[in-house]
Amino acid sequence: xxxxxxxxxxxxxxxxxxxxxxxxxxxxxxxxxxxxxxxxxxxxxxxxxxxxxxxxxxxxxxxxxxxxxxxxxxxxxxxxxxxxxxxxxxxxxxxxxxxxxxxxxxxxxxxxxxxxxxxxxxxxxxxxxxxxxxxxxxxxxxxxxxxxxxxxxxxxxxxxxxxxxxxxxxxxxxxxxxxxxxxxxxxxxxxxxxxxxxxxxxxxxxxxxxxxxxxxxxxxxxxxxxxxxxxxxxxxxxxxxxxxxxxxxxxxxxxxxxxxxxxxxxxxxxxxxxxxxxxxxxxxxxxxxxxxxxxxxxxxxxxxxxxxxxxxxxxxxxxxxxxxxxxxxxxxxxxxxxxxxxxxxxxxxxxxxxxxxxxxxxxxxxxxxxxxxxxxxxxxxxxxxxxxxxxxxxxxxxxxxxxxxxxxxxxxxxxxxxxxxxxxxxxxxxxxxxxxxxxxxxxxxxxxxxxxxxxxxxxxxxxxxxx
Ligand SMILES: Nc1ncnc2c1ncn2[C@@H]1O[C@H](COP(=O)(O)OP(=O)(O)OP(=O)(O)O)[C@@H](O)[C@H]1O
Ligand SMILES: [Mg+2]
Numbered sequence: 001x002x003x004x005x006x007x008x009x010x011x012x013x014x015x016x017x018x019x020x021x022x023x024x025x026x027x028x029x030x031x032x033x034x035x036x037x038x039x040x041x042x043x044x045x046x047x048x049x050x051x052x053x054x055x056x057x058x059x060x061x062x063x064x065x066x067x068x069x070x071x072x073x074x075x076x077x078x079x080x081x082x083x084x085x086x087x088x089x090x091x092x093x094x095x096x097x098x099x100x101x102x103x104x105x106x107x108x109x110x111x112x113x114x115x116x117x118x119x120x121x122x123x124x125x126x127x128x129x130x131x132x133x134x135x136x137x138x139x140x141x142x143x144x145x146x147x148x149x150x151x152x153x154x155x156x157x158x159x160x161x162x163x164x165x166x167x168x169x170x171x172x173x174x175x176x177x178x179x180x181x182x183x184x185x186x187x188x189x190x191x192x193x194x195x196x197x198x199x200x201x202x203x204x205x206x207x208x209x210x211x212x213x214x215x216x217x218x219x220x221x222x223x224x225x226x227x228x229x230x231x232x233x234x235x236x237x238x239x240x241x242x243x244x245x246x247x248x249x250x251x252x253x254x255x256x257x258x259x260x261x262x263x264x265x266x267x268x269x270x271x272x273x274x275x276x277x278x279x280x281x282x283x284x285x286x287x288x289x290x291x292x293x294x295x296x297x298x299x300x301x302x303x304x305x306x307x308x309x310x311x312x313x314x315x316x317x318x319x320x321x322x323x324x325x326x327x328x329x330x331x332x333x334x335x336x337x338x339x340x341x342x343x344x345x346x347x348x349x350x351x352x353x354x355x356x357x358x359x360x361x362x363x364x365x366x367x368x369x370x371x372x373x374x375x376x377x378x379x380x381x382x383x384x385x386x387x388x389x390x391x392x393x394x395x396x397x398x399x400x401x402x403x404x405x406x407x408x409x410x411x412x413x414x415x416x417x418x419x420x421x422x423x424x425x426x427x428x429x430x431x432x433x434x435x436x437x438x439x440x441x442x443x444x445x446x447x448x449x450x451x452x453x454x455x456x457x458x459x460x461x462x463x464x465x466x467x
Pocket of ligand 1: 175287
């Protein structure tokens with residue numbers, strides 16, 4: 001018998017029908033107990049926590065409603081399915097109001113009953129999962145707005161919090177869409193400078209000739225079009241934080257001027273000889289490898305060291321896949337609430353697996369866009385594999401192929417394939433047993449020590465599993 005078989009109590013006074021159903025449910029892997037009367041059912045419920053109860057409404061003596069009451073009072077999470085006679089739909093509706101998950105009308109095909117059971121189980125699983133994700137979201141984050149419970153994100157939050165308390169220059173590095181600007185804002189909002197300005201300047205978005213004036217300001221007549229004196233971003237950020245985005249694109253001339261600001265905390269407006277002193281905390285960001293640019297001579301070494309006092313690395317999403325469900329839940333809630341009227345959308349387990357398997361070259365920004373698209377297309381209900389963007393469905397199909405154990409045209413690395421296959425099954429066993437290694441080992445028909453050894457070899461420590 002499978003370790004995690006669902007325990008089911010079947011209540012009906014028609015012995016032949018009851019026994020036939022019980023037998024077929026057992027074939028499907030359920031652990032079934034039978035009760036021939038309401039009294040017997042209530043007595044059994046007092047002793048044992050069933051996962052599912054299926055009861056006829058019409059029973060001699062204590063009827064199905066009372067059984068349902070007793071079951072739900074004792075086990076609010078139990079899945080209750082009601083069997084009703086023909087023409088008693090109103091009773092069924094009342095039972096559902098009372099807390100039953102679903103009903104089925106006699107006479108019925110066994111497959112129809114099985115379908116009702118499985119969809120009720122799936123619904124409950126989704127509910128539990130959503131409740132879990134919600135509780136994770138509601139947990140107070142030390143750094144507001146930055147979602148992520150993976151190990152790397154927790155370490156990152158800790159680092160940001162520590163850094164925020166200082167006035168040190170920070171260099172944030174990360175691929176597109178990983179949250180570099182979000183992290184910069186988080187540093188500012190958690191710093192003693194939070195009541196002054198956070199001023200952002202994207203060095204790659206402004207033509208080189210204008211960037212200098214934008215950063216330092218200018219005086220009237222400094223260049224064609226400079227019709228008045230103007231404050232630069234540096235001055236605007238006085239006592240606050242200046243965020244220099246895509247700092248790797250700065251010209252050598254401007255790099256030298258920025259270096260002076262970082263060293264002396266002073267500068268002149270363009271076209272002016274008057275020196276201005278500022279108290280600004282600089283947070284810079286780049287998606288390029290500045291270290292390499294230094295080696296190649298396209299970025300000043302001294303500026304690099306001035307900027308890189310505290311390096312902050314934002315991990316790409318594919319290196320912290322555990323955060324994907326949490327981020328999806330976050331965006332679903334945020335976007336769902338913005339719709340008029342507000343919508344509530346969930347993601348099926350299959351679709352979630354594909355979303356977690358995808359490589360997300362555009363990282364969190366891409367994920368947010370995909371979720372938005374799916375919310376708009378799905379008015380209400382559940383997002384399934386069919387609702388995913390085509391390229392993800394394609395990736396999903398490629399995945400299915402790997403599972404179908406087909407030898408690809410161009411051959412395969414057997415050791416790698418076997419390892420992946422093994423990982424997949426182990427992960428599923430752990431998921432199915434709530435990460436209980438004893439039970440997961442039993443599901444995989446191996447002993448616990450062997451499983452633990454394997455996990456160790458695969459570098460999956462308890463902490464990684466837990467996060
Ligand atoms: N950890 C996170 N939690 C919640 N939202 C996030 C997270 N990381 C990024 N986002 C969201 O993803 C989007 C992109 O983030 P952001 O603009 O900070 O990325 P970036 O690294 O600056 O990207 P680019 O290099 O393209 O400028 C934003 O909408 C941001 O709110
Ligand atoms: Mg950015």
